[in-house]
Amino acid sequence: MTVSRVAVLDADRFTGLVALGTRAPSLQNTQPWRFRRHGDAVDVLADLDRALPATDPSGWGLRIALGAAAYNVRLGYALLGWRAEAESFPEPDEDHLLVRVRPANERPPTPGERELAAAIPRRHTNRRPYLDTAVPTSALTALTRAAEDEAGRLTVLDPRAVGEAMALVREADEELDRRAGYAAEQRAWTRGGTSSEDGVREDRLAGRPHPDERLRRRDFGGGPARRYESDPCLAVLTTTGDSRYDEVRAGQALQHVLLRATASGLTASLYSQPIEVPSTRGRLGTLCGGGTPQMLLRVGYGLAHSPTARRPVPEVLVPDRDD
Ligand SMILES: Cc1cc2nc3c(=O)[nH]c(=O)nc-3n(C[C@H](O)[C@H](O)[C@H](O)COP(=O)(O)O)c2cc1C
Structure with missing residues (x-):
């Protein structure tokens, strides 16, 4: 049966896909995205008012977040009975449009x-x-x-490499602490109370990093830390290239990995300090056998x-584009 293209994405379905998209992870829970209906496709656009120029000067983290959002939208289309494809930077004259997710062919999920x-x-x-x-x-x-x-590679680190990765996290974290504007950005996106719709809430942080904690967490403030597992299980997600296209693909790969983990009863956290500091990023790549971490x-x-928490869907919409 041929389905008229416009029938795929009515307003309710679009809103449902956007709600899934907004569940993606983002640096400091900035949620740096906007969504637009474009015929039967969903456009995922960067919201640069929510960028982190000190923490993420190149926009790597923003592209990871939007790639992850696009992956959720792809799954949403699958539930609607469509295999969907994500195209990165589909319009040369629209830099902020990072991904267009469009239905490709009809089939059950x-x-x-x-x-x-x-x-x-x-x-x-x-x-x-976590448990030991x-x-x-x-x-x-x-x-x-x-x-x-998703064209990515996940390398699970052996115990020796875990030790070296933890040293890189610490080194990068110290480097970031010295970076102008970084601490202010951390503070600006850390939230007290329990009702914020964006930012990282203090009660989600499990306390400040302990000086002896082997795998150094980002310091968002808060009370004293508890004891962490002695042998953390760490893995590095890499791509073969280091272009903005690779970063959007990596975001989709990250989200696929995180959802696979959740579906398998696992829990996860992210340590992006060594990616945010160029010198440690290179060494992390060497540690996991090459590629771009x-x-x-x-x-x-x-x-x-x-x-x-997330902001409500109406806050992340921009008017439809119909051409
Ligand atoms: C590119 C990127 C980098 C991140 N880096 C860190 C990190 O270094 N430390 C951390 O605790 N969380 C990190 N996160 C997780 C975010 O803080 C988290 O996704 C956000 O607060 C939303 O929470 P949720 O993942 O529970 O939905 C990162 C997320 C993304 C997408």
């Missing part, structure tokens, strides 16, 4: 897509200590396959949080 889509509202960054329970190889293999499905992830088993 696969069981895997259903499982990943169901994980979207449950996925969250978990900065608390090893993550089975089969679960890690599922994560590496998820990255490969796009994210350092910690996975494990731990107590789940409630989902992190």
